[in-house]
Amino acid sequence: MKVLAIDAGARRSAVSRAVESAARSAEAAGAQVTRVRLDEREIRFCTSCGFCGTSGACKIEDDLPSLAALIAGADGVIFGTPGYFRRANVCTKAFLDRLSGYFGAHARGAETRACARGRSAVVITACSAPEPFATFFGYxxxxxxxxxxxxxxxxxxxxxxxxxxxxxxxxxxxxVDERKASSLGRILVGRI
Structure with a gap:
């Protein structure tokens, strides 16, 4: 079974450590884990050209097609991003905006929505706000x-x-966070 661990943090900090804990736990449970750091990949912003709506793929030439293929080939995904002002970081936003060309209802390429269907995913995020404010205010x-x-x-x-x-x-x-991250890795493998 294959798991893709995506770390969208620009620094090797809280998100990176939690994603790595989940990835190690998934490996210990028998998964083959591929690790990807989005800040080491070239992912450009969507230009709203509409090409994906007619062709089923994005025309921007960068690392997104290879990442979409990794998602399509994975049985599970661990996705970590820092939270900034109640949103995922800009690298994550660019990545997610452009994935619709590969996995949207209109996708026609080799990496289609059907390829990802049935796969499982867990999300890890981090923010500076303390509880209960982090949850109450959406950080x-x-x-x-x-x-x-x-x-x-x-x-x-x-x-x-x-x-x-x-x-x-x-x-x-x-x-406690490390144990929870490890637990997420085991839960993900158990749901595959």
């Missing part, structure tokens, strides 16, 4: 909601999430 729940909608649109089944909060006081996930 932690906003990015999870955004990713969940996009991944479900692509045909993936959402099976869980983790929000690492209160990072204004600490540099990364604590032991």
């Amino acid at each position: 932690s729940t906003g990015p999870v909601r955004e990713l969940r909608r996009a991944l479900e649109f692509a045909g993936l089944r959402f099976v869980g999430s983790l929000a690492v909060t209160d990072l204004w006081r600490r540099s990364g996930p604590d032991e």
Whole structure:
């Protein structure tokens, strides 16, 4: 079974460590994990040209086609992004906006929505706000909601999430967050 671990954080910080914990746990449960850091890939913004609506693929030449193929070939996806002002970061936004050309209802290429259907996904996010403010004001729940909608649109089944909060006081996930991230990796493999 194959799992794709996508880390959209620009720094090796809370999101990176939590995604890595989930990935190691998935490996321990028997999955073959491929790790991708979005900041090391070239992903340009959608230009709203409409090409994907007629051709089923995006005409922008960058790393997105290879990432779409990785998603289509994976049985499960771990997706981590930092949250900024109740939203996923800009790298994640560019990635998600352009995935519709590959997984949308109009997609006609080799990587179609049908390829992703039946796959499972978990989401990991991090923000500086402490609880209960992170949840109440959407600093932690906003990015999870955004990713969940996009991944479900692509045909993936959402099976869980983790929000690492209160990072204004600490540099990364604590032991409890690490255990939750590891648990997400096991849950993902169990749902495949």
